Amino acid sequence: MNTSGTSGHHDPLGLFWYASWLGGHGFFVSLLLCLLLAPVAMMLIAPIFETRLLPLGKAQFDGFFPGAVYLAIGTAILLSIASNFAHEPHWYNSTWWHLVVQLGTLLGAVAMTFADRKIYPRRALLSPTKLWNNAMYAFYGYVVITTFVTQLIGGGWSFWMGVKEAIAWFFIALWAVLARRDIRMPKTDPAEFRRKSAAAHREDWKPLWSTIREIRSR
Numbered sequence: 412m413n414t415s416g417t418s419g420h421h422d423p424l425g426l427f428w429y430a431s432w433l434g435g436h437g438f439f440v441s442l443l444l445c446l447l448l449a450p451v452a453m454m455l456i457a458p459i460f461e462t463r464l465l466p467l468g469k470a471q472f473d474g475f476f477p478g479a480v481y482l483a484i485g486t487a488i489l490l491s492i493a494s495n496f497a498h499e500p501h502w503y504n505s506t507w508w509h510l511v512v513q514l515g516t517l518l519g520a521v522a523m524t525f526a527d528r529k530i531y532p533r534r535a536l537l538s539p540t541k542l543w544n545n546a547m548y549a550f551y552g553y554v555v556i557t558t559f560v561t562q563l564i565g566g567g568w569s570f571w572m573g574v575k576e577a578i579a580w581f582f583i584a585l586w587a588v589l590a591r592r593d594i595r596m597p598k599t600d601p602a603e604f605r606r607k608s609a610a611a612h613r614e615d616w617k618p619l620w621s622t623i624r625e626i627r628s629r
Contacts, residue, residue: 423496424561425504427513430554438491445483449547450476453540460539461616470610474590475544481589482551485582489558492575496566503561509553516552520545530597532614541612555583 424434433444450467453475457465467476502508524545527536535541566572596604 423498424493434490435494438487441490442487445487449479456539460618462619462622466610472593472607474593478586478589481582482586485579488579512556513553516549520549535612535614538612538616
């Protein structure tokens with residue numbers, strides 16, 4: 412439910428309920444919440460649902476780590492800028508606009524998943540970490556686009572707001588550069604890409620409770 416017009420609601424952006432909890436805070440709280448989504452959630456999903464530790468070093472794609480940290484910083488800055496916006500109904504915080512953006516980013520994530528069929532085995536493509544990773548593209552895309560459009564049109568721009576926006580997009584651009592480098596890696600360094608893709612999303616995953624059951628049955 413979109414609650415942007417509700418009196419006293421903390422989110423003037425009109426974000427849907429599953430994203431609105433990120434807003435209405437200062438920078439550090441929003442940053443912590445964004446980091447919980449990525450990379451922390453992935454670090455928890457891997458041992459619980461895949462019985463493994465998630466690599467964060469040279470075996471991991473840079474777009475995820477440290478890229479996810481850069482994306483979290485940029486998104487948190489955008490959200491903190493919007494935390495003091497007026498609670499007024501506009502088209503850019505309306506339900507129809509948010510549905511359009513969310514549907515667009517969701518279709519983009521689905522398209523990326525289909526494109527990844529050429530890279531990952533089917534079971535790796537459907538691994539919990541891979542599904543969460545692609546879901547985050549749809550989620551972050553929705554939050555960043557709707558937040559920026561709100562600020563661009565209804566933000567009441569000032570010099571310091573412009574400075575904060577520039578810093579936010581600097582960090583988002585850092586993530587984009589790393590993600591693009593990962594996407595191009597099959598052409599630029601095929602051997603390295605095979606090594607990282609095999610470590611990032613494994614084909615032989617199994618949930619922790621299944622592994623425990625197998626150990627007990629021996």
